[in-house]
Amino acid sequence: MKNLITVEDLIIKSVEELDEEKVIRLASKALKAGMEPLFLLDLIKEGVKRVGKLYEDQKYFIADLIMAGLIFKEVLELEEMKVQFRRRNSKILGRVIVGTVKGDLHDIGKDIFKGLMEVNGFEAVDLGVDVSKEVFAQGVIKYKPDIVGLSGVLTSTIDSMKEIVDTLVDAGVRNDVKIILGGSHLTKEACDYIGADCYANDASAGVKLCKQMLGKI
Amino acid sequence: MTDVKALQQERISIYHDVYDDKIPKRVPVNISLPFEVIAQFGGLDLCEAQWNPAIIEEAVDKICQTVYSDVCVFMGSFRYPSFYQILKSQSFQMASNGFIQHPEVTGMLPEDYDYLIEKPYDCLLERVIPRQYKAFNPDDPINCAINFAKSILAFNNDFMQSGMIINKMEEKYGYYPGGLLSGGFTEAPFDFLSDQLRGFKGISMDIRRMPEKVAAACDALYPIVFKMGLPPIISNYTQVFIPLHMxxxxxxxxxxxxxxxxxxxxLDEYASMGIHCTIFCEHDWTRYLDYLYELPTDTTLWFEYGDPKLIKEKLGKKHIITGLYPVMNLKTKTKEQCVEEVKRYIDILAPGGKYIFNFDKSPLLFSDIKLECLCAVAETVRDYAVYSNAGETAGMVFNKADYKVEPSRNLESKYYKTWEQYKALNPEVSDFGRPKLQNLEETIFHYLMFLLV
Known part of the structure; x- marks a missing residue:
């Protein structure tokens, strides 16, 4: 029992320290020793949450968040985890579709947000970059998400975001979803102008808002 | 002397005073707007104007008459679609709204590190450029040569057209002929490695997975970025522009x-040669101010974010400060608020000299700014930021003898030949050919590396 506790702590700590090699080694070993994949997943999530906290405290930066996302993905790629996830994928907090809006090709913020959403139990569908209002509307109809995430870096994306929200209104699906905007240039005024439900200047704040919107925290 | 010439003389002297560690007559107004903003101001189709830069001239002339600045209000552009299209660029693409952007790309794989460290220039040409530019395909050598030749002709043509417009405006309106892109341009070795070679995500992993290779790659790339940034003429007034990213x-x-x-x-090696740099500190550099202090005296630090008081206090006696005033104000605040705000910045940043007015960043769209606010801010700086102690020494004085750096290793590659190497291989060639052939060698080097920044 004592050993098990140590392994759990070690896994969390090595995720927190972004020690990729150690995480994979410990995770593989734990799975082979019979650890439940979902239990392991919780440990990894706890580690990633701590990374998020370090990011909020400005001890870690975006490069570190990217690395945390990568470690998380690698753990999910372990054979035992893949089997588990094929069988049980019903325990999701919600579904989100994300995309960088028309006129913008930047994808780093969107990808970090998507990765963090997945870590936090959301299913995420990625529509890509330079995504038109039509594709967003079709995405909402096809995937029936709980949340639509509009991402952008350029200041010009404010108008694109507004057009997308307007199109969702015209398509009669605006009230079926919550809309979150992501981008460092966004403000309360911009969010009101666009007609979204909320906005975030960085990915981890965005995840919190998504949970709040769905009443999960 | 005509009024225009007299004005140009005044502008030259205020910039030179700043660079010569003197208090100038007034703070230089360094406002220059990107190609896209001026194209929109002129009501031009952005895509058409970028394919045919000459058509922007009328709009440039009009904006120069409208907005006060001590440098040409037209910045030109770094990115035209012609050469990127010809070479089928993966890293610079036009989005649906006509903006050329830089998507996240990976030109170099982790397994390329060893080759990059051993033969950096060879690795860039053989592996990285072909990945980033699909029409630069060594497996199709004749088309590769044709595409490359077409692209460099397009590059020369487009830069010449916009350069001519800038020169014309400088003559016509008496601007200080030292805009941002008039000296050298390069990147920090780490940014060069991050931006188009490994990409943001790739480098984030490498920092953790193979830091020693990242460090060795920066050292290997050093002679290339150093050479890339060298300005054609070295003087106390030419600047090497280095945007910093990571x-x-x-x-x-x-x-x-x-x-x-x-x-x-x-920066130390440039300083040892008497070359100054303007570095754009993208995003928030507050936690790195102590590092910035260590850079050579009179480095121009262009800040995007930060507390002006703290920056002036920590760095203002040694370095030239610019930026900080939020361009967003020009959209979100009234004219009166903008003017009040700019006076506040001037009151903090101008005393003691070593200050050039600029915005925190360039606006991206014409709709990002209210023209009346822009004009009011520019004119306020011109009229309000006037010194009563012009000619006095401003802060610390630059002395190139303070900087001693072992000369960096030379660029060595089978794809780059010094005149001596060329002559050894072609002993029959006349020495009269030297300047021309060496200049072409340099031109090709600069163009190839430009493709990766």
């Missing part, structure tokens, strides 16, 4: 170990 996204520990050493050396 540090705000890194931990200080990684920055200190991987980013800073080769970057600091770059």
């Amino acid at each position: 540090p705000p996204f890194m931990r200080e520990k990684d920055f200190a170990k991987l980013y800073w050493p080769s970057f600091k050396r770059l």
Whole structure:
């Protein structure tokens, strides 16, 4: 029992320290020793949450968040985890579709947000970059998400975001979803102008808002 | 002397005073707007104007008459679609709204590190450029040569057209002929490695997975970025422009170990030759102010974010400060508020000299700014930021003898030949050919490396 506790702590700590090699080694070993994949997943999530906290405290930066996302993905790629996830994928907090809006090709913020959403139990569908209002509307109809995430870096994306929200209104699906905007240039005024439900200047704040919107925290 | 010439003389002297560590007559107004903003101001189709830069001239002339600045209000552009299209660029693409952007790309794979460290220039030409530019395909050598030749002709044509417009405006309106893109341009070795070689995500992993290779790659790239930035003429007034990218996204520990050493050396080596740099500190550099202090005296620090008081206090006696005033104000505030705000910045940043007015960043769209606010801010700086102690010494004085750096290793590659190497291979060639052939060698080097920044 004592050993098990140590392994759990070690896994969390090595995720927190972004020690990729150690995480994979410990995770593989734990799975082979019979650890439940979902239990392991919780440990990894706890580690990633701590990374998020370090990011909020400005001890870690975006490069570190990217690395945390990568470690998380690698753990999910372990054979035992893949089997588990094929069988049980019903325990999701919600579904989100994300995309960088028309006129913008930047994808780093969107990808970090998507990765963090997945870590936090959301299913995420990625529509890509330079995504038109039509594709967003079709995405909402096809995937029936709980949340639509509009991402952008350029200041010009404010108008694109507004057009997308307007199109969702015209398509009669605006009230079926919550809309979150992501981008460092966004403000309360911009969010009101666009007609979204909320906005975030960085990915981890965005995840919190998504949970709040769905009443999960 | 005509009024225009007299004005140009005044502008030259205020800039030169700043660079010569003197208090100028007034703070230089360094406002220049990007190609896209002026195209929109002129009601031009952005896509058409970028394919045919000559058509922007009328709009440029009009904006120069409208907005006060001591440098040409038209910045020109770094990115035209012609050469990127011809070479089928993966890293610079036009989005649906006509903006050329830089998507996240990976030109170099982790397994390329060893080759990059051993033969950096060969690796860039053989592996990285073909990945980023699909029409630069060594497996199709004749088309590769044709595409490359077409692209460099397009590059020369487009830059010449916009350069001619700038020159014309400088003559017509008496601007200071030293805009941002008039000297050298390069990147810090780490940013060069991050931006188009490994990409943001790739480098984030490498920092953790193979930091020693990242450090060795920065050292290997050093002679290339050093050579790339060298201005054609060295004087106290030419600047090498270096936009900095990754540090705000890194931990200080990684920055200190991987980013800073080769970057600091770059500026020190330039300083030892009497060359100054303007560095754009993208995003928030507050936690790196002590590092910035260590850079050579009179480095121009262009800040995007930060507390002006703290920056002036910590760095203002040694370095030239610019930026900080939020361009967003020009959209969100009234004219009166903008003017009040700019006076506040001037009151903090101008005393003691070593200050050039500029915005925190360039606006992206014409709709990002209210023209009346822009004009009011520019004119306020011109009229309000006037010194009563012009001619006095401003802060610390630059002395190139203070900077001693071991000369960097030369660029060595089978794809680049010095005149001596060329002559050894072609002993029959006349020495009369030297300037021309060597100049072509340099031109090709600069163009190839431009494709990767």
